[in-house]
Amino acid sequence: MCGIAGIVGEAEGAQALIDAIAHRGPNGIRVEESERYSLAHARLSIIDLEGGWQPLHAAGSTIIGNGEIYNYLELTEEFQLKGKLATGSDFEPLLHIYAQEGEAAFDRLRGMYAFCLIGADGRTWLVRDPFGIKPLYIRAQNGAVAFSSEPRSFGQAIVRPEISKQVAALNYTLENETAWPGVIRLEPGEIIEVVNGEVRRHRVRSALSPTPRRAGVGGEGRSNAPVAAERPPTLPSPTRGEGSVEHAIEQLDAVLEDSIKVHQRSDVPYGLFLSGGIDSAAVAIMMARLNTRPVVAYTCGFDVPEARDERGQAERVARALKLDWNDVSFGEEDFWRIAPLVAWAMDDPVADYACLPTYKLAEAAKARLTVVLTGEGGDELFAGYSRYRRALRPAWLGGRPAEPQTDAVLGPDALNAWRKAAGRRPALQLTTLQQSQAADIATWLPNDLLLKLDRCLMANGLEGRTPFLDPEVAAFAFNLPDNLKVRGRFGKYLLRAWLERHCPAAEPWAKKKGFTVPVAAWIAPRAAELGASLAGVEAVRAAASADTIRAIFAEDAHKALRWPLLFLGLWGRIHTEGASPDAALASLISR
DSSP, rough: OOOEEEETTSOOOOOHHHHGGGGOOTEEEEEESSSSSEEEEEOOOOOOTTTTTSEEEETEEEEEEEEEEEHHHHHHTTTTTTTTTSSSSSSSSHHHHHHHHGGGGGOOOOEEEEEEOOOOSSSSSEOTTTTTOOOOEEEEEEEEEEESSSSSGGGOOOOHHHHHHHHHHHOOSSSSBBBBTTOOEEOOTTTEEETTTEEEEEEEEETTOOOOOOOTSSSOOOOOOOSSSSSOOOOOSSSSSTTTHHHHHHHHHHHHHHHHHHHTTTTSOOEEOOOHHHHHHHHHHHHHHSSOOOOEEEEEEOOOOTOOOOOHHHHHHHHHTOOOOEEEOHHHHEEEHHHHHHHHHHHSSOOOTHHHHHHHHHHHHHHTOOOEEOOOHHHHHTTTTTTOOOOOOOOGGTTTOOOOOOOOTTHHHHHHHHHHHHTTOSOOOOOHHHHHHHHHHTTTTIIIIIIHHHHHHHHHTOOOGGGGGSHHHHHHHTTTTGGGGGGGTBBHHHHHHHHHHHGGOOTTTTTOOOOOOOOOHGGGHHHHHHHHHHTOOHHHHSSSHHHHHHHHHHHHGGGGHHHHHHHHHHHHHHHHOOOOHHHHTTTOOOO
């Protein structure tokens, strides 16, 4: 895990790019320059602490990458690379495989990654993993192509109304445009070739496409058949045997264990973020099974009477699994301290209030850990959201599309943009449920949940790993029959059935409660002051008129918009006006 930056087609300039994201590499920075390129790497050491420094050179090629390639050991064995590798880095085997297969080598990777590969064949590639777990931003200018893990490398942002409106209504932005002039983010799974200073888009690999199992990873081979069936199969029999629920539970167990096993590959301490939900509990079960020492876990809760506090449920799971459990409290003082830090970290704006506890958890965990596993992706792949179940009902029973709910004041334009982005799906024959899942996997998963995880953890020198977003888990989960995902009032049916067997303390059949952060309670006492000050921030006015902003903070009818507008105010002050986090907050409220 790290930060990468560079310029292809210029002999210098990477140092300035990497300096802006030095927080991503607390272990040090390396810069390499040649006539063809300038590359820089800010390292958070995870694998091969001594020899894994980048850029790496092998088989005549050069690579600089961010993230982890989890199946590097299997690839080393499959391609008989032992004795040929100069380091233990998870990225070096790719250079040797590229020498044999060219671009096809990228399809063999199992992991989270963004990298630049400069081949011995004279070709230069920029590549991002299919789920978009790791970010990559590029700008083509004056016959050269610059890239970076964060857009802040390219200077100050500008205010773009369409981006401000999307942040206010959706909490995140869509497509690949950014607030930085000329800067775009690669789409999840995108492969770009740089040719004579120009960007040529080759293809986009879908996260939902089937990925063949590799030797030594997960068992027998997987076919290349389409990943979605025409119609859901009939309800499986509860008895044992292929096609039964029992058989599906056994398959799920094997797939999860395999994923957690490779996601634990690390030369530094690792643990997990444990919420009161099903997904992180499933990760905890497998980690407890695979480790002889108690697994270190962190849970965040809120000291506000009306807030939903997950610590009680998380503690019950932790006790049942004998975890080394750590309770992290988040209060009003934390809110006002962390809000501007989150706005600074989220240079690609995400106003999801879950960023706040994520940042606090990262602050706490970095004292003992360098890697944490999380449950992101479980709801999208196993169909956990209530909106999925609602989409399956007929209209006369309240059914409606599984779209984000946006406020009537600011929502219509953003919702139309979301529909356009969600419509760009793989050319597969999908069920209604799979269409809803695919829409989320194309929009809010990479642009909200995963961006939040990357920025909030990297700001604290911590690596986040997402075992549910492993290609093997994804191929298994997305292709499950609809009735193993949704049954009656339950989403994630199969995952719940598995959880009931392995950790009843997780209460898998309890009614799902939405995750909330009590931001409204903390903002309310300062609402009038914020309404006046935010009306003067250009990034906020791009989302709504000054009168609308003041009305939102004066009346409770649209109070859900207060946090996104406060975030936009902080974000605008920091990234478009150059203020420090402390100065940005001081410009909006009196302390």
